[in-house]
Amino acid sequence: MANERTGLFCPSCSGVVAWKAINFTESFPCPVCGEQIHVPKSYGRTIAVVDLVLTLTVCYLAGARDETLVIATAVAYFPMLFVWAFLTRRLLPPALEIEDPLSARHLP
Numbered sequence: 001m002a003n004e005r006t007g008l009f010c011p012s013c014s015g016v017v018a019w020k021a022i023n024f025t026e027s028f029p030c031p032v033c034g035e036q037i038h039v040p041k042s043y044g045r046t047i048a049v050v051d052l053v054l055t056l057t058v059c060y061l062a063g064a065r066d067e068t069l070v071i072a073t074a075v076a077y078f079p080m081l082f083v084w085a086f087l088t089r090r091l092l093p094p095a096l097e098i099e100d101p102l103s104a105r106h107l108p
Contacts, residue, residue, distance in 0.1 A: 027099040036099035043094040051081045
C-alpha cells in the first residue's frame with residue numbers, strides 16, 4: 001500500500017515511511033517503530049526484466065535489427081531503466097516487508 005505523495009506504509013506499525021527514507025537495495029529501520037523492513041528483491045528484478053523487454057521492443061519498432069538491435073538495446077537500457085524505475089515506484093509501488101533476521105539476505 002502506498003500514499004503517492006508521502007511514501008509507503010510500514011507493514012509492522014502502519015506508519016508512513018517517507019520516499020526519502022526508503023532504501024530499495026538494503027533493509028532499513030522504520031522511522032516510526034524502528035522495525036527492520038525492506039523492499040522485496042523481486043520488485044527490482046521485475047522492473048529490470050520489464051525494462052529489458054520494453055527497451056528491446058522500442059528499439060525493434062524503431063527499426064533496429066540483428067547486431068544493431070543488440071547495440072541499441074545495450075545503449076538505451078540504463079536511461080530507460082532510470083525513467084521506468086522512477087515512474088513505476090510511484091505508479092506501482094512495492095509493498096514493504098518486515099525483515100526476517102534468519103533470511104538469506106544476511107548471509108555472506
